[in-house]
Amino acid sequence: MEEEKLRLDAPADMVIRHYADMVYRLAFARSGSQYDAEEIFQEVFLRYVKKKPVFWEEEHRKAWFLRVTINCCKKLQNSAWRRRTQELDENIVFETQEEINLYRELQRLPAKYREVIHLFYYEDMTLEEISRMLKRKNSTVRTQLTRARAMLREFMREEDYV
């Protein structure tokens, strides 16, 4: 997560470095592909300088990046030119067998479930915040989270359901 404080008028290269991990991880979680995540990563920051959005609070900039990353993922997914998903785990080194197992289970989830899991468990967003960002009904997001949890049940404990 980003620790250092960023000025609202910070130059683009500082903004990119500040949000690099957040954008890349969400893009990877949604697309399930390093190659796609790289493409999405560049597209998100290009949109940022093209659109020049104005923010009054850093939280708004963060929300903007999350929203645009999701939009770019969808756009790429729908693209007729989209390459087939490739085997990508050769570049990711995990520390434990459990992490490898979790990664493989996550890869089996539908993309829309992976993005909800990521926003809820990694970005600590509430269901309402997720439904606003994804423009889905609250009940739909809740159902998707429930289904994703059910599919990942061997990695879940009781405390993970709150």
Add this chain to the structure above:
Amino acid sequence: MFRENYRNLNSHISPDERLIDITIQKVQKQQEKQHMMSFASHRPAAWIAAVCICVLVTMPVLAANVEPVYQILYAISPAAAQFFMPVHKADEDNGIRMGVVSAYIHENKAEIYLIMQDLTGERIDGTTDLYDSYSINCPFDSTASCEFLKYDGETKTASFLIRIESRGGRIVSGDKVTFSAGVFLSRKKKYENVEIPVELTSVWEAEERQKVETRGGGGSGYERYADSEGFVEALIPDEEGKEFLVDGIDLTGIGYIDGMLHIQTSVKNRIENDNHGYIYFKDENGNAIYCDCNFYFSDDKENIDYCEYVFDIPQSEIEKFGLFGDFVTAGMRTEGDWRVTFPLNEG
């Protein structure tokens, strides 16, 4: 546990330095290009639309044409659209008057008191509900809500409180807000804890059933019923409907599917009347037993929305329970076109 594991997993997933450098280079090139073209970036569409609306609102004969221009301008620049909108604190259509009583701001929040009065009949009452027909247009990014406050029977007036919170700092005195509504529901009836007369001992395994695509559902057992594509096994609706005590909601099926008791209700034209409810059982001691899950599906051709409840109550024990429900229905729907535009003032 999962949260921690998921975070650890993500710590291994990062963009490499090469990707960050390439992106920064591309972004800097884009900025240089934009700088060269900056003279052309004066948002001509917004200015053209602003001039159009300015001309239209100053010429009364053409004022009726403001709407499409306003909508275009609002989509391009909400601040410009609201700036050019004329103040119009009261509006009347279909014998219903809408008016703004007060509009105050406190830092980044605004509170607006608004009334709706029936000038010709009894369509407005203490259950008046603007439903989801209203919209609130502001010149700044905001979140807003509208809540019913009270009804005065003597003047046939309902009052509402609109709350607006800016998402980008203080609201400036003089900023104009437009509130509009196109329909309201009234004569709403609430049915609470009503017993539904059904001969439960004669409910058996459903002979016919159908696979339907759900629009969603809930409850702890929902996962077990819906397949990965969202299809579930449901009762076939009884077109005649069974005798039911709620006007506007029908009981269209009851039967067992694979040992689970399914009960199906339906609402016609739900989008227009917002009729809804919830059913449950009660045991001999009055304890409520809620469904294991419920799910929704539609017949788009007939414009009927179905809700099917699934209970884990075996047929051998059904006689110990009674069927109950809570429901809300609307008896009247009134359409119109009401719109007010007003400035916000410091409180």
